[in-house]
Amino acid sequence: MAATMPPGTPSAAPARMARPGLESVRVRGWLAAHKWLLLRRIVQLSILALFLAGPWFGVWLVKGNLTSSLTLGVLPLTDPYALLQSLAAGHWPYKTALIGAAIVLAFYLLAGGRVFCGWVCPVNLVTDAAAWSRRRLGLKTGKTPAEATRRWLLGATLVASALSGGIAWEWVNPVSFFHRSLFFGWGLGWLALAAVFAYDLTASRGWCGHLCPMGAFYSLLGKTALVRVTAPARSRCNDCMDCFAVCPEPQVIRPALKGSGSPVILASDCTTCGRCVDVCAQDVFRLSHRFDQRSMS
Amino acid sequence: MADRPDIPATPDLPRAPRRADGTAAPAGAGGPASGARRRFINGVAGAAGGACLMALGVGLYSRQARALPAQALRPPGALAEADFLAACVRCGLCVRDCPYDTLKLAPLGDANGVGASGTPYFTARQVPCEMCEDIPCVKACPTGALDHGLTDINQARMGLAALVDHESCLNFLGLRCDVCYRVCPVIDQAITLEKMHNPRSDRHAMLLPTVHSDHCTGCGKCEKSCVLPEAAIKVMPVALAKGKLPSHYRKGWEEKEKAGGSLIGDQVQLPARGVDAPPVSPAPAGDLPAAPSHPVVPSAPPGLGGER
Numbered sequence: 001m002a003a004t005m006p007p008g009t010p011s012a013a014p015a016r017m018a019r020p021g022l023e024s025v026r027v028r029g030w031l032a033a034h035k036w037l038l039l040r041r042i043v044q045l046s047i048l049a050l051f052l053a054g055p056w057f058g059v060w061l062v063k064g065n066l067t068s069s070l071t072l073g074v075l076p077l078t079d080p081y082a083l084l085q086s087l088a089a090g091h092w093p094y095k096t097a098l099i100g101a102a103i104v105l106a107f108y109l110l111a112g113g114r115v116f117c118g119w120v121c122p123v124n125l126v127t128d129a130a131a132w133s134r135r136r137l138g139l140k141t142g143k144t145p146a147e148a149t150r151r152w153l154l155g156a157t158l159v160a161s162a163l164s165g166g167i168a169w170e171w172v173n174p175v176s177f178f179h180r181s182l183f184f185g186w187g188l189g190w191l192a193l194a195a196v197f198a199y200d201l202t203a204s205r206g207w208c209g210h211l212c213p214m215g216a217f218y219s220l221l222g223k224t225a226l227v228r229v230t231a232p233a234r235s236r237c238n239d240c241m242d243c244f245a246v247c248p249e250p251q252v253i254r255p256a257l258k259g260s261g262s263p264v265i266l267a268s269d270c271t272t273c274g275r276c277v278d279v280c281a282q283d284v285f286r287l288s289h290r291f292d293q294r295s296m297s
Numbered sequence: 298m299a300d301r302p303d304i305p306a307t308p309d310l311p312r313a314p315r316r317a318d319g320t321a322a323p324a325g326a327g328g329p330a331s332g333a334r335r336r337f338i339n340g341v342a343g344a345a346g347g348a349c350l351m352a353l354g355v356g357l358y359s360r361q362a363r364a365l366p367a368q369a370l371r372p373p374g375a376l377a378e379a380d381f382l383a384a385c386v387r388c389g390l391c392v393r394d395c396p397y398d399t400l401k402l403a404p405l406g407d408a409n410g411v412g413a414s415g416t417p418y419f420t421a422r423q424v425p426c427e428m429c430e431d432i433p434c435v436k437a438c439p440t441g442a443l444d445h446g447l448t449d450i451n452q453a454r455m456g457l458a459a460l461v462d463h464e465s466c467l468n469f470l471g472l473r474c475d476v477c478y479r480v481c482p483v484i485d486q487a488i489t490l491e492k493m494h495n496p497r498s499d500r501h502a503m504l505l506p507t508v509h510s511d512h513c514t515g516c517g518k519c520e521k522s523c524v525l526p527e528a529a530i531k532v533m534p535v536a537l538a539k540g541k542l543p544s545h546y547r548k549g550w551e552e553k554e555k556a557g558g559s560l561i562g563d564q565v566q567l568p569a570r571g572v573d574a575p576p577v578s579p580a581p582a583g584d585l586p587a588a589p590s591h592p593v594v595p596s597a598p599p600g601l602g603g604e605r
Contacts, residue, residue, distance in 0.1 A: 068439050070439070079386070093439070094438070096439040146344040149347050149348050150348075152347070153351055165383050180387065188405040191405065
């Protein structure tokens, strides 16, 4: 693999990196090469639309925001990470919030924790836009903090909650800022999003991949995920590297694609965004389940 | 990762195989093991240190920002401010269920200066609390930041009204405005009109709006309806509006009532200077002049929750 590393001539490599997936579009058509991306955008925007239908059109299907919501007046959903900080701060929440958090926990334990990041989190729209811009503009990545920073930050926010007696991360969480700003009034909330965008322009996948403790939390729920990306046709891989270029967590692909074991991407950091499925001209990947051990040879 | 900033666009691509090569081949001077260990320790220290710094920043920021400005009132049933900030997840469900659009979630950089961005509050002068009997905002709270134990809205203590400006309050000027008194949902309990002699005209009464903290819910209707361009009566968080007597203070008249008589025997009555009333020459022994018969200076009305 190392020998075939830079595909094409050195001068062609940057062009290719600027637009990964072009080959897939050529081979499979634009729609097939954007299937999961489109689906994901539809889901992300639908969730925003559900929340916005109330304040904008008076159709109250869902009230609240991502941190805690009530759907159709019966279904409570609460962000378990925010609730965990609340617990650390010394507050034992009411049953409604606990049930809401339990439902969310159960869902992501089955679907895969970071499905939240790829399919639900509104900041994904911002960081995806930054990643796209960075590729198109050919910006070099600046210094990114270690990938483990987010997990340390996860622990540190819990400690900070306990010490300050408040829900620490909610003071800065751009995810909550996004929702609250959109549903309850902007204020300077857009500054938080602009900061994330600017940061991700300079640091490749800096926010979601290295800093966000919310992502780190949901990653902890990813060990039992049923929905997983798998690489059954990995023998067809021609090392074009497009999947690595679009993947928000490129380190998760290698063991499945290049290893000799299971073709299923089991790493809990995988957001199951399905972008690798889209951009692969060789049709190597599939969105499947974790027990799908099929491997074409 | 941070040590190779020269890699174009996606740094993660060429790195993986090179890292594999690097660890396999003997790495120059220090030897492979110590190099890997150093890199590992550096990485962990960097990540941990960076995370701690960020968390520290967040903590300090939250410390600095958590103060609630004087004009921001919490919804009914809100826990004490410190507990509230531990419990409120800032979901806005209370805001959604407020039928009068009284409650707001403070946006970042809120114009009212609510530092606790995203937490619910209301401003009495803009939209006061209508004191719904079923208290929908409290019921909507999923976490208990608003205490579901509050079932009687009259027991709510969102803030405390205080007639802060005696110089411009029309009643203090001897007029009969009374608006704050009339709009009070707990009229004659939370706000009473205390009749005083008007020393300026010397022949009129002043009816001074007086707030009683044991009944005031802090709904803000008095402040909202104050007819002045800037309200003379303002509702503030209780911690700001309420004074506190030292715990060892005993009110003599209360002790006397409790004991059923003076605790220290009969007192000599000295004539009070400056009182124009006819001399009360043979005062009945042990009977103090009743408090309200004194000419009261306008700047010292009956205090909050004090005697009426």
